[in-house]
Amino acid sequence: MGINRPSEVDADRSFHHGFIQELGVLKALKYKDNTLRVLDQRRLPNRVEWICCTDATCVAKVIREMAVRGAPAIGVAAAYGYLLAARSLAARGEGLTVDALQAGYRELAAARPTAVNLVWALDRMVACLRDAEPLPDAQRLDRLSDEAQSIEARDVEANLAMSQRGAALIERDRECGWVLTHCNTGALATAGQGTALGVIRDAWSAGRIEGVYVDETRPWLQGSRLTAWELQEESIDYRLICDGAAASVLATGRVGWVIVGADRIAANGDTANKIGTYSLAVLARHHGVKFMVVAPRSTIDRDCRDGSAIEIEQRPAVEVSEVGGQLLAPRGASVYNPAFDVTPAGLIDALVTEAGVVRHPDRDSIARLFD
Structure with missing residues (x-):
């Protein structure tokens, strides 16, 4: 497997300084010299540790083991993984065709079954290769490289558009000027800027919010490890809370919006997102707090009729029973560990995409996003 680990940045050194020095911009993925560099978010x-992938097996591994996470970032990583598979095939002198790359496609597609962006990006790469099959292998590789870069650039553009649209929905209110978010939906989860956290960035810059409540997001703690860091680096006022504290926070009346991302959205608007999102939507409705989902159109699975058809990934028990290798539960405890839950469309006040905002999403309004 094509994997190696560059030297780590010193632990006591500013993470922001190390990150900017590496890439020049806030990005968790970097493709250069036939290598995908992945910031290990675990x-x-x-x-700060980078994983260098030179083949599709490595990319599938870092996706599956959550070194890279967030539906948009997973899609970008998968596109580059497919490109690496194509380069490996061409280097062996084998015919560079869609059929020849089926094994690589399947390996990447199986890495995280719930995130629809993964298969969406792979299918774009497949369509690109199929169109390029009359060309010599070298030109096919060039076309695939251009397509992977296009997928990455498109995600950044979509995030910027969503940030503006979502921020415009938030009206400054001194009594409920805070927002609450779950998991990590920032630059680390995308090709740049972020989805829900991108909206929060723009809303903060425009003076529309006073601050952010951040769920820690058990069991992977993406909120406390990643979202809190991103907000702190940009001097955005935030309060980190335990997931179980969300109800009491919403009861204070200080929160005007709950803003989250999505890993898969069904044709009727039902939305799969990090486990704990559904409970936030129920709590928000009870307390009269608005609920916003921010995701690119590529997250909408038009072939999925509703939330009951969304495959929910089951994760290893150790993620719940241990933290950092420290056992927290009785040894051998039985664990139920779904990575996602499904929020019914009826609990969503606004779905924000790069193509437009859908209020109270349903099958017809979502279909119009693709007109």
Whole structure:
């Protein structure tokens, strides 16, 4: 497997300084010299470690093991993984065709079954290769490289558009000027800027919010490890809370919006997102707090009729029973560990995409996003 680990940035060194020095911009993925460099998000915020992938097997592994996470970032990584598979095939002198790359496609597609962006990006790469099959292998590789870069650039553009649209929905209210978010939906989860956290960035810059409540987001703690870091680096006022504290926070009346991302959205608007999102939607409705989902159109699975058809990934028990290798539960405890839950469309006040905002999404309004 084509994997190696560059030297780590010193743990006591500013993470922001190390990150900017590496890439020049806030990005968790970097493709250069036939290598996909992945910022290992399992190590953050205490260690900065990059994984260098030179084949599709490595990319599938870092997706499956959550070194890279967030539906948009997973899609970008998968596109580059497919490109690496194509380069490996061409280097062996084998015919560079869609059929020849089926094994690589399947390996990447199986890495995280719930995130629809993964298969969406792979299918774009497949369509690109199929169109290029009359060309010599070298030109096919060039076309695939251009397509992967296009997928990455498109995600950044979509995030910027969503940030503006979502921020415009938020009206400054001194009594409920805070927002609450779950998991990590920032630059680390995308090709740049972020989805829900992108909206929060723009709303903060425009003076529309006073601050952000951040769920820690058990069991992977993406909120405390990643979202809190991103907000702190940009001097956005935030309060980190336990997931179980969300109800009491919403009851204070200080929160005007709950803003989250999505890993898969069904044709009727039902939305799969990090486990704990559904409970936030129920709590928000009870307390009269608005609920916003921010996701690119590529997250909408038009072939999925509703939330009951969304495959929910089951994760290893150790993620719940241990933290950092420290056992928290009785040894051998039985664990139920779904990575996602499904929020019914009826609990969503606004779905924000790069193509427009849908209020109270349903099958017809979502279909119009693709007109």
